[in-house]
Amino acid sequence: MFDALTDRLGKVFDGLTGRGALSEKDVNEALREIRVALLEADVALPVVKKFIDDVRPLAIGENVIKSIKPGQLVIKIVHDALVETLGGDEEQPPLKIDSPPAVIMMAGLQGSGKTTTTGKLAKRLKDVERKKVLVASLDVRRPAAMEQLRILAQQVGVDALPIVEGQLPPDIARRAIQAAKFGGYDVIILDTAGRTTLDDQMMNEAAQIAEIANPQETLLVADALTGQDAVETAKRFNERLPLTGLVLTRMDGDGRGGAALSMRAVTGLPIRFIGMGEKVDGL
Incomplete structure (x- = not known):
């Protein structure tokens, strides 16, 4: 169900991993492309805005810029944020159907x-x-x-x-x-x-x-x-x-x-x- 979004984000991520060092400008450019990808996937504007606002400080933090593989770290930050938006990794509790009827x-x-x-x-x-x-x-x-x-x-x-x-x-x-x-x-x-x-x-x-x-x-x-x-x-x-x-x-x-x-x-x-x-x- 996320085919188009996956393809688009894949291209953005390829651009990140293809480089060595990343500047703040590089990360901001990638976030702009991610924003467009989410909007084209029909994600609501307020949701996109909050997502980017949450990701940006983490993605341009000192740990990322100075890391050996900054591209991989940015990808992990974006991935984790997407998982969190969809409800996190925890398993959904079963339906409450134990007290009949x-x-x-x-x-x-x-x-x-x-x-x-x-x-x-x-x-x-x-x-x-x-x-x-x-x-x-x-x-x-x-x-x-x-x-x-x-x-x-x-x-x-x-x-x-x-x-x-x-x-x-x-x-x-x-x-x-x-x-x-x-x-x-x-x-x-x-x-x-x-x-x-x-x-x-x-x-x-x-x-x-x-x-x-x-x-x-x-x-x-x-x-x-x-x-x-x-x-x-x-x-x-x-x-x-x-x-x-x-x-x-x-x-x-x-x-x-x-x-x-x-x-x-x-x-x-x-x-x-x-x-x-x-x-x-x-x-």
Whole structure:
């Protein structure tokens, strides 16, 4: 997912290692090229600015200028900073799904791949974690979404909450949690309604459902190809919902990776999963 950025940074790094001594001017020139590379990869401007501001004092420090291999040291500083921006080397803690029925709430804009991701996650929890999973669609504005989730559930071998015509999302959430308790399910995944744009009504409804369901995990699903819009989406959702992680979809179509870097840096949330393609095991 970082193909284009890797290629561009590789050229910058080759220029650094190809020299013996490095002056402050050489390092500043390299940082300018890194800045352009990050912006071209669709990393948000504030994230790029902070990244360069953090790296610059380390890269032009006395230890670097006087070292035997200054180019290698600058590369290590940039690499470490990129890893830190993406959340560091530490392993992500597992999903909090040990207290049945654990509630996972899926949030995101319409078209972000939220319903497909719900199906993929259900399959993963069933096959890898050996959990008994129930999925429920709360998207009453798009009846096709409810039917889509029912079909996906069938495909991956998990149960879907029966559709009741005319029921409102908060009532569906309550019914889903009751069904999960009585049915002995380990995990219930709530697929909330998406909108084409962020609006107060959508946010209020999502916040209300979060209050009712008290989810152990609230995952924001965002389309990596929307770039800067994905960053704004993450920021707005993070202000209103108790988000615990990010899921980036269509990463197979994005060789730049800027959305991943930006969203992680802006929200401070871990990237829990990456969606690749339409197949149900592509998570």
